[in-house]
Amino acid sequence: MSTEDTSAEGRVEGAPGGSVEGTPRTAQHASKSAAAIDRAKAQGRAALIGYLPAGYPSVEDTIAAGIALAENGADLIEIGIPYSDPVMDGQVIQAATTEALANGFHVAQVFDVVRGITSRTEAAVLVMTYWNPVLRMGVDEFSRRLADAGGAGLITPDLIPDEAAEWMAASDKYGLDRVFLVAPSSTPERMKRTVDASRGFVYAVSIMGVTGARASVSSAAKDVVAAAHAAGAERVCVGLGVSNAGHVREIAAYADGVIVGTALVAAIGEGGVDAVASLTKELSTGLTQEEA
Amino acid sequence: MVRLMVDAPAAGSDESPVDAFLHGARPKDDMPQGAPSLRHAPGPYFGSYGGRWMPESLIAALDELEDTFEKAKADPEFTAQIAELNKNYSGRPSLLTEAKRFAEHAGGVRIFLKREDLNHTGSHKINNVLGQALLAKRMGKTRVIAETGAGQHGVASATAAALLGLECVVYMGAEDCRRQSLNVARMELLGATVIPVTNGSQTLKDAINEALRDWVANVDNTHYLLGTAAGAHPFPAMVRYFHEVIGEEARAQILAQTGRLPDAVCACIGGGSNAIGIFHGFLDDPSVKIYGFEAGGEGVETGRHAATITLGKPGVLHGARSYLMQDDDGQTIESHSISAGLDYPGVGPEHSYLADIGRVSYEPITDSEAMDAFRLLCRTEGIIPAIESAHALAGAIKVGQRLAAAGNDAGGAAAGAVSEKIVIVNLSGRGDKDVATAAEWFNLLDQDSPEAEIALEGEQL
């Protein structure tokens, strides 16, 4: 199933503390994210990926909203870990995660959220996290617990392959997807390196900026996707600023998946789980790949 | 690890002993034989610290900065530009002043103050901002952004931007803007725009977060002028490079004034820029003990402090792996200090490395120890230090007393030797900005005066 990982042997030259446990892979792990994207592809459409911050407004609500996402057309679900210093997030997500932390959210609860959704749906569930919470728990322990909870892998906004030796090893050991980001500013060399290190899909940042709703999709997104495909990525999904079915339709024409964050966070904040369900249904109408 | 020996930015070209030293006339036998040099560590890693824990979107900008910096270092035109600005704009070399009356309270050792407080804008910060602003120009950037806590780095950045004709935007926690309204006015007088940050804990770390968000969105025309020796590579090594002049001068000056190297060098640690600047001059002198003093706040046992190395654990924040004040979940813990410039839950990665290998000792100094030293320097030397620098002064008193005790233990014959012991303190800034805080601390204001009301809020008079 997974082919993007063939050259990713987890060791990045120049990285520090290179003494990660060398756990030789005994079996090829199937990528849950790749499988979910390929199921969508088989239906002639792009995959829909919805983001929700864990614990906003409560852990129970995140689980219920995750299930609603899956039942209304999302193929993959991205659960964010609230973090004190979210440098890649705009106002809406910052406000939500700050509230979750103020309500006492703890990192280990993310596994409850993942288990709560994976035990009830077919969706692939990834965790999106800044790196320090993972480091603090221990990369190996975090990975083991995520795999136990049925999680598909991690999306890592502030971890680049250059620093990922430990995560490369742990993700291989536990069969987790590692979704790195590529950006409009990525050079061809970095694009290649990041695509090679990724498994499941590559996250194409649509714009030079942070999360947040925007009126239109940046024209840069299409170029980033093309560059990632050219560098060998089989599955490239686009995120940042995607907020309505029109945006989804535009991106679905050239990408393998479309990632929606801020709009869903605003929906759960304003209208709860029902609002997430109806927005997901609405967004999914844009998925069918048409000629652009 | 490969360590390249490169020339630090030199001061003026007059042939004083200091200048001769700066131009390379260092006696050969000063270099320890065999031991690998700790100087000029190029990054990205300092042991297992440092690196680039950053969004991919910013990696190209960091690469461009690194490339520009490496080329600039090798370009005589750039080093001459820095030397000229240091001399004729900032007022370098800064003095090395012996503090004889202050030293009486430090066990009777000799204490010398490296007078970064005498630089233009009143602190060491100017060394770094001039260098980075010149690099911004070299990269063709027209806009610089900066974070600031109390406003010292913001004022320095606004100054460099005005001098070089760059647009300047400063991010500052909303609470700090209110408390330091005079520094906000200073930045605005210098033509900068100050943006209050209302996210998260509304402190310095959130100002850095907001500056990073701005940088991601505007990296085409914008340089992020980070104010301390922290952050993603190349910032720690680059910020140190621009501050190395402090240690180079201090080493030459102490040799010129006393004929020998000091027994100890002391500096305060916020993110660690003034400290790494002076430490660098002495890293390869094994006889020189080096001390970094962190903000112990209300006491490390209270939890209200900024003693990152003393009590933190390694983690990643703002682009580097380093010691970090964090909880069991890896969430950053808010720091506390009477000194806004030391009130940061992280620390530069080179300091974490120097701590681990034991080359530098890091210790906490409480608010009240720092304020005692603050008052002592005012009264014994006629110098009002920044409260940040007062942490280094308080540390120097302890170091002096320990040196004296060790000397006395060695027996009567050694008693005379105590007065031969030498401690250098980096006086990183002047205390004008801290007058209100100090007046409030020492109860110097009439109870019902408008000044007392302002000081209660921590504002400047």
Ligand SMILES: Cc1ncc(COP(=O)(O)O)c(C=O)c1O
């Ligand atoms: C006078 C002075 N000293 C020290 C510091 C601490 O910064 P660093 O540790 O980078 O020298 C500051 C920061 O604002 C400062 O203004």
